[in-house]
Amino acid sequence: MKKIIQFSALCLILSLILMASTSYALVFKEIKIGRYWDRVNDACHQAQREGRFGQYIHNSHGVLARGYMFNNTSTHIGCKDWTDPATGTVYEYWIGGAGHVAPNESNNFMPIVEEDGLTIHKYWRFEPPLVVVDGFRSSDPMRDGDEVDPGYIPGTADVMVESSVNTMLGITIHQRVYAWSQQNHDDYHIYDWTLTNTGNLDLDDEIETTQTIKDFYIAREGHYSNTWNSWHWWPSRVGEFPGDTLRASFIYPARSHTHAQDLLGDVRTSGNEIGYMRQAWAGGDATLFCSSAPNMLNIADDDPSQPRITATNDQDLTWDKPDAIYINAEDRQTCYNAMSQGTAAFTQFVQPDYPDALLAYPGSHHGITIDDMCLYGYDVRYPKDANLTTARHVSWQSYGPFTLEHGQSIRLVWARGAGSMTPEKIYEVGQAWRAGTAADLWEGDWHLPPPMEVYPELSPTDNDKAKDSWVTTSVDSFFRNVYNAQWNFRQGYQIPTAPPPPSLEVTSLPDGIRVTWGVESDAAPDLAGFRIYRAKGNYTPKISSGQMIGTWELITSVDKGTHTYTDETAERGQAYYYAVTAYDNGTNIPDVSAEDGHLIYPANQVLESSIYLNRTVVAAQLTRPAGNSLDEIRIVPNPFNINAVNLQYTGTNENMINFLDLPPVCTIRIFTESGDLIQTIEHTSESGDESWGGKLPQRHSATESGQRIVSGIYIAHFETPDGQSIIRKFVVVR
Template identity: 30%
Template sequence: MKTRMLTALILLLGIQSVPLHAQLLGTEKKYVRIGQLQSHFSSYGSERAWNNKYYEGLRWPADYSYTDNAVIKRFWLGCSDFTDAEGRYWSKYGIYFAADYVGKSLFPMELKQIAKFPMPHVYVDGNDISAPYQGDVDDINPDQIPDRIVVNVVNTSMGLTIKRIIYAFSQQYHDDYFIKKFVFINTGNTDYDDEIELNTPIKGLRIGWGVRYSVCREGSFYIGGTQSWGQQSWVTRRGETYEDHYQQIITENTPISQLDWLRCGFSWAGQKASNSFDNIGAPDILKTGRLTAPQMAGIVILHVDKSPQDRSDDPEQPVTLGWHAGDTYPKLGDMIDEGQMIKQYTMLSGVPYQGLGGTNRFFEDNTSSITDRVDPSTIHNDGGGTNLWVNYGPFDLAPGDSIVIVEAEGVHGLNRQMCELIGARWKEAKTYPSRSFEFELPDGSSISGTYNDGVADYFKNSWVYTGWDSIMKVFARAKMNYDSGFDIPQPPQPPTKFEVLSGGDRISLKWEPSPSEDQADFGGYRIFRAIGKPDTFYTEIFACGKGTDHPQIVYQFDDTTPQRNHAYYYYITAFNDGSNNDGTLNPPGPLSSSKYYTWATEPAYLQRQAGRSINDVRIVPNPYNIKARELNFTLEPNKIVFMNIPAYCRISIYTERGDLIQILEHTDGSGDESWNMVTKTRQTVVSGIYIAHIEVTKDYYDPQTGELLYRAGDSVVRKFVIIR
């Protein structure tokens, strides 16, 4: 009987292929990096973003550095009238999901990632830059619809097993959210092994989480360090009228104003009390004014079972949707204090712990305008910030019963171009605070006034708060996707291989065909390029296939326009003709494979031949002047280049008094080598006169004539000046 019950439970969980004694460390993670939103998922069933250096996760937009938005997802379970595997009775029993409880109350059993197709290989000058990420995927399933599926199974000391399934999509209109399906099943398994310890109902099961966002990591550089853990984050909610609308069908054309009934909550960076300026959007006040925190991050509830016997969506769930003080919650400690478990259960029932929470719209009820400089942490005085607070239940689960909850988590906001434009305009007004400016608002109207009058802040914040509409559109698309059974139109697969090769007079790009070429709607390929750094704007430089200037599909393109010693970055996408996309579940038109599959994040250069004479060596720029650095190499301001150098040489750099500060080994056979002006002790050099000693390390012959151009040991000295 026991064996039959175990077999049935395993089949219900869908983990037939997992060894019964599977056991994972709590530190194991799986990374999803295929779309605009990228993140990791932990084996123990929830995420704390701290990686011992910074808060990592929920990167959006993933094109750029420092765009992490995650802090923590506090995850609690509670039940009533419970007898544990040791025979101890608890009137209320609780579990908190944290790495410290792995092996005590949490027992991770499975964490794997399944891809629809193998990850393409991307090479830059022979270096496989995709190699470090090939291990992200455990299995391939060409029949699945999502690009990636992460499966996570955790047993608990309650005898409740959680199967968490994360669905990720790379389609360009659906790559900024993850759909998360949670299956809570009464297996009776309270540890790692396959033995079933409990065979009793789980009564009054309550499920809850408190989710906090930093929105975002870069923004904390300008708001203040406390925002790195979300101390200044605002929270609001929607969905108060869900019961009146939950059977309503929405499409891509449904107005944003008619989506307010969706069960959701989201967060963004608010004001820090100690800042003397309006920091909404986290403008970079030290440089261009670019908005560094335009993100809105949050959760929409897509489905909650009414009961184990009724799988229809329960419009009365969740029982709590609102806000809660971030670090204010009952601590379970070593899990022997029943009083703390009772307090946790009460909180999961919707009663704010210590009164520091609510189901109201936190932002709207504590401000009167978008320019009010209210620090949200001062409302409840919790230094941890404010969590989005969600509770479900109660549910009664007999042995073998399960409950399914489905959510989507997404991030969106102003794009980088708008952040630069709006921020620069605001910074200009701040620089001349008494001068009157005219500002264009999101609705197309204009407003005039000065920074001192608060008009510039109103202009800036009006644009930042368009993110409310953006995140609601993300939530709507996630719901449409889920309700359709993931029937969103699919983009073509990317090329299976992409190669970038630096050359003497060109940079050559080659690729292998997309597996989607045999589909009738396949369009062709597009190549995009950026200069100076990988996380900047890209421009299309070539296209072939349907509707392009090069209708014949090819698999090679030579970029002959690069300039010497500038860094170039590329990616390639496959596109279709849009005939599979009628505009119901996203905007109509052609769809493209994700840039993140083929993004060459290492630079290629125009490689010039080595100098013919060691006396031809020169240094550019010389002098280097920090005030003119933007005129030197695009987006590489701290760079000087040794040109016309021998193919194989050692460049030793000294101060004027003879201190050796750096050695560059030049081994690629070209005539150029760059230096970032950092010493071997990782210090940026100061103003002064420097001496470069260039010594040949290998005999070199003219590749055409065979003439010996220079011998190992030949050397030359050059002086150069740095002005900082």
């Protein structure tokens, strides 16, 4: 009996594991072609379990410090008087969608499997460039569901990700996410949704219901923060009143109540990054379109009053956090009330509506933004003062109401992106603030968050005010970028494009580093030439030993028809990274301005492909000349101690075992002390050195089967093509 019970328990555990893997399948596509990166999942909801990825390249380490810009987002959909076709039960309020933590993909937001067996696809306008450094692939490979099909992508987007879901309301959501890589449009992605009342409540083709969906709302949330703690950020919004030209929900840096001094921007006061500001960016979503009525899907059919409901919410409320299938009737009603009336309709989180709400669109409800509460008589100096029950605030945007008859559709489009200073400017301002000279870098009136205007003690000195003004310009950058997205959408995604990027091969040589690129760009009729960029020390900006490394610099330009360049200025012992962009002649660009008046395209602007499409992430460095004799071969460091970084080579040689003064061509076989062959390396570069180890799997100091080598004595056998050979021993300590 005991064995039967144990077997039954095991079966139950296995079944739960299988159910979990079915309910929460992690299927996504990454978009990493410009300064803003994102991970798009097949179920559309982008909630914590499966989204949690947005990253922005204009910051420390090339992406946002501490991980993610959008920790998670979520979507709720709701209606009134919905009838369950299986039981005939009428629900006064019916909610579907994904909570922040546990979205269920089995019976709520259910990804639709296409004919090829996949639930999500990624389409390219051009062949993704192949990038190779010293024989090692440095670019991401094409994966299942990836294909090049420029004819299928609407407009001129460089990448499109597509998926669809059925939902527990019978609403089918078709999602397309578009991204561009040219310099005016690489700070955002556009999410384009069509929501149709198909009546399909599951994943088969049968239609379970043809009922009309009444008083339908879509609520979208975003936890726009790269940490769980939101006390370092002001959540804010624009576009809630007639005459506004941009509808956006976003965050930007705030001074935290936990800091005794003004560290707005998260100035590093100690450690390797001292003086750098990790949180000098702004990011969020901008609504570009919402249907004014069912089946009104064209650009001219936009309803400027949407979203009708906006507020700042607490992420951990019982009606909001869980998956909709798990909440009770009371929480369903509360969730629907929040969709239709705003968060001021209930008492769990008190955020009053604007007192001048009568100036807003009729039927809309807009909570006072937390950063503006001080302007309306509330003593809110820090985000914490806004009566949040936890340190996790989220934006709340609700669109509706709609009445959707069976077969009718609505469309919702938004841009997600970010903006900031350049890493170099961030570091310059942070260092000036530490030196007390930041005011020398700022001209004109201060540009501060409202609480710092109302409470001057929050930014007490001109030195503080200058730093804080620079940090707050991140909002201006964010606005500029999403205004560009708005203009892009209104052009039907038909915007100018740069020539396609070339493939790239980088070869380390004794007297220079050779950069060779392919002919993929040559087909562009307006191709003018190529630009070669180089980064030193790292392939993204970061602070190392008090200096910024990894910034990309233009080292030369060449006319079209040229496909190779040798960098003879490289210095021995340094790590170098390269990118080659293709640029056009600028003849197809007129003056183009966004709705706020800023110039998107100056006349005859030259467009170029993005360095993020073919930059190398594996370092190249000058190699040694080939040795004259096998007797000269050395192995360094020896012994190799993985923990003794100060005794290793730096740059590209860090964490590597290096074979020096080799002949131009030889085979290196590595054996254990007992004579077992564990790795074979073909040295064919005609240089005098070869490495074993590093960050890439191909270079790890590992056996042929991929196992990491253990501490011990190893034997290296070197053999030339003419049969000459020699043996060297080395020690590994782990």
